[in-house]
Amino acid sequence: MVDEQEIGARVKNSIIGIIRGTGEITQAVVETVASTVQSAIKETGETGTAAGSVAVGAVKGAIDAVGDVTGQATETAADSVTTAVESASKVGASVGNAAKGAVIGVVRGSAEAGTESLEAIGQTSRTVVSEASAVGADITTAALGAVEGAIEAAKNTTVNVEEAASAAATGAIEAAGEISDAAAVRVRRSVEGTIQGVKVVAKTTFGKE
Secondary structure, three states, X not given: OOOHHHHHHHHHHHHHHHHHHHOOOOHHHHHHHHHHHHHHHHXXXXXXXXXXXXXXXXXHHHHHHHHHHHHHHHHHXXXXXXXXXXXXXXXXXXXXXXXXXXXXXXHXXXXXXXXXXXXXXXXXXXXXXXXXXXXXXXXXXHHHHHHHHHXXXXXXXXXXXXXXXXXXXXXXXXXXXXXXXXXXXXXXXXXXXXXXXXXXXXXXXXXXX
């Protein structure tokens, strides 16, 4: 099995290099995350749980990178409230894109390896929200990124799009529920409904109003 810490480090190093050059996570970086996870899962060729572990390692590395780079920028440039707010918003957007890339990778990789991806999607989505909270980023942006990634990737595989979206939404909401009831409500509001033309329904009681 591929070492998930090594995968996370690989993704982290790739993202740090690009963020330093652009100041944000672009579509190119989303594809970098997705491709790395996809390749790693293909290498393992094992179960959905293994796929989830690889993606978890990757998304941790990605979000750590976002926190590292934007954190440095905040420390050196946050001379005003405006600058601080702008820095915080970049963290949120970057985490959302990192989440999207990780979930795209796990869907593509699982499909190629012929393994069950729904469990891996849920596991990855949970980690996205937990790690976003740990670095002080907006968990709703991270959660939405995970759901969008699941939808986008599933449309190009045999994975059921609604089930993929539901798995991502459920994982995100449950992770938010471990933070607080209010967090679960916020995340549920952000990931349920119609997203990219897909009706998303979470399979959890967390966050119900």
